[in-house]
């Protein structure tokens with residue numbers, strides 16, 4: 821009898837765990853979106869860029885993502901070969917991510933990002949466009 825109860829509890833636990841995995845497994849990297857919050861000149865040829873990472877289905881900001889890849893170039897101005905050095909800055913709110921970018925030329929720039937999000941196996945990728953002043 822005891823063994824029987826334990827077996828049932830174990831089956832229930834396994835079922836609950838697999839349901840949980842299935843639920844999380846449904847989240848896909850394209851459920852996420854990067855959005856520009858602010859691009860602010862911080863000196864000659866320098867721009868501080870703040871982005872928000874959103875979970876699109878519920879429109880909630882995603883905190884604690886690890887943005888392990890950040891590259892900037894002038895692709896939106898037809899100069900994809902012109903890079904800008906990107907350095908991470910600390911952001912003051914959960915779900916916001918900030919970068920200092922060496923934008924040596926005024927115009928439209930792209931910031932291409934790759935992130936690891938909690939509970940998401942695949943890398944989340946996205947790109948935003950921002951304006952850099954001279």
Ligand SMILES: [Cu+2]
Nearest residue numbers: 894899902925
């Ligand atoms: Cu350029």
